Amino acid sequence: MSTNPLPSPGRPTFGVEIEFLIATLFMGTEDPDEGVKDLPPVLRIPNEALGDRYGYVNRLVKEVLDEFLPPKSPLTTVGNESMRSILQQYNEWTVDHDASVGQVGNSLYQIVGVEVKTPVQFSSPNSFKAVSLGISAITSRFRCTVNIRCGLHVHVGAVSELLPLEQMRRLASLVYATEPLLYSLHDPIRRGNYYCRPLQDFATIGSPDGEGVVELVEHIQNKEDKWLCSNYIGTDRRHGEEPLSAREQYRDDSHIEVFLATRQSGHFEPFTTRGKSSRDINILPEVHSEVNPRVSAAQLSSLQPPVEQARQRNIPRMRIPRFSTEDHRTRYEMSQRSGCAIPRHELKDLLRRGPATSVFKAVYRIYSQPATCHISELLSASERPGINILGHGCYWVGDTPSRRTIEFRLGEGSLDGEWIATWAKICVGIFKFALYSSACQFIDVLTKCDQAMKEDGSYDIVDLLDDIGLFAEAEIVERRLMANRYRWNLSFDESEYELLFAAALS
Template sequence: MRRLASLVYATEPLLYSLHDPIRRGNYYCLPLQDYAAIGYPRRAGAMELKGHEVAYGHGEYMEGNLLCSSYTGRDRRHGEEPLSAREQHKDPSFVEAFLATRESGHFEPFTTRGKSSRSVNLLPDVSNEVNPHVSTAQVSSLQPPLEPARQRNIPRLRMPKLSKEDHLKMQDMTIRTGSRIPMSMVNNLLERGPAPSVFESVGRVYSQPATCQISRLLSSEERPGVHIMGHDCYWSDSIPSRRTIEFRFGEGSVDAEWITTWAKICVGVFRFALNASVSQFIDVLTKCDRAMKEDGSYDVVDLLDDIGLFAEAEIAERRLIANRYRWKLSFDEPEHELLFASALS
């Protein structure tokens, strides 16, 4: 959950560029960098989020019951049962046995009461597991090729910088659908200034001890573009929990190819967060951070290539070029019409 929250915060502006810009003005898919608690404190009676403090607002729905932060929402170690097992066993003896495995010096998984034992070695010696007969030549042949897996076909997309006039236009266009963002929120956004950098926000995410607090960080005053409130403490007892993650900012479509492509992109982001190596993960975050600071240095096509969605990147290129006038997109090399024609073909 730490990885996913960090990745969706970093990549969301790029992923928004695959949709009509009016989606950024929709009250039911609010951009995280613009309106989520991770970017600025809520204005209605919430304490400020300073530095790497635990997310505010936690426990406001469950007074006196913070089991979600100390037990049900805590990290799951290798060998432990799914988190749903903790939700089914909230007996104090279970909770106490679990907390014992989280004390200093303990690294063992929690199984059941009385069966978890103190860890002796955190990192066993695995040198004998390396096959000594594998030659250097064989190892080097397994290295990935230096050439990129796919050559992009279009110039890089420049991220739109929305002015107050742009926000007002979106207000006019969304009012008929009842999805208009209140002007007070827009004014606060414009007065606040730039959103926190990628790594400033990642630091806040990783400082949270439980998924429910990460959920509070990514919450907003309505539905954010990526919605993980299914992991909030609010759902733990009184309401049956559906531990879902919603990518809400995809616009409606009857294009079958794009519908399936967008679904694959959402799943692909989750899979990358789950499976990428540390170096791959940090590399993508670094590039997204640069995209916030250096316009045209990294775009959504680069992102899809970097997370292994090569077929989806091809379709995204065609989608961007097909909509470049309707969405008023700007590219790094707009004069290269031959590239645009080639991408569409």
């Protein structure tokens, strides 16, 4: 029996949270940009909606999404009530007011912060296409923008299952190793943002001298309310055992005693719940039949699925940014002006802490942990890390429904539908590679990421995407890096230009 926790092997589920701003005006107010070519009409707030301005805007955005991407049929799930509740919360596009991404500076408009959440979907070309199409629909109807406070969050998971210990070890190791490469796809100021703090800078796992690692593990072990996760739900999952949702469902003493007996020295049999064992499957509908046929062919033509094939690199290798004390202070000051800076005492701790620990030292710390909740704490980076695995911590185990996802929070706000879909594909690709790659492929990527921390220009995000099979996404990333080369102050290995030119002529 396979230990794969996914109902559909190799197809994780994902959802995207897009934060942006919509420009509005009250009735009778002059439009400061009237007559600008190709600009959508400004959204006017009628007098009767002034008392519920945010709700009025949210309803209009939802109507546009429903027009282009009609709501799905009700989610079909068979399983325990907790898992069903989790998925039903994310069964359709939702639109909410987001006060955290309000106006920065002066504006002639009344700016409304909006957060759009996509439904939970299995990863597929059609589901990524739907994300891009939804954003295009919004930007064609409203005057939208993003600022330094806006983020782009991607949740990736195995439907509503917790990841077993071995998969969490691999995933945590990979996100720690690849984090600097993933940050290089966004404005460097994101590293100073309170809402997406880097693991290597702020999490216990990245401490160069290991300060706090032992104390944190002892703290977890000594907390009585975490015993259930540390010794039962969050431990390893053997070949032939049921997904972890079965352990969540059966938490009485008799089941735990049987489980612990299988973990004693000399015992290797799989633990299964008593009685007839049957695994329920959560079925998520596909999106290929949900796209409104009235959408023009021109809109769909830009959303063709990528052709995945081996390719030739087109740009020189990028040097991973190294941040000095002055760089950290500059990013902090810029973030502070926008109201999203990390606390000053955390900046002092970062400057005192110095460079992060190496990849394989961090991997050793991760693999030394006996349960997923320990790993979750090690990579917590306070409350809002750039890559958040807290959904697999002790706090979320039990009867209260929660998202069982890995949340990639480090993305900067964007209204480019193609890029949003591409970033979602990259996050899903990291998740899939961590869970399903062979041991030699996995270790090879970790080794290259470790080398990148020590040697400038030896390995970059384009190399990573090629190594994990995201060839079409690597092409898009190359264009993105070159387009933002000067704005982000990126540095490339200039000696590679001649090699690339010669390869192009051959």
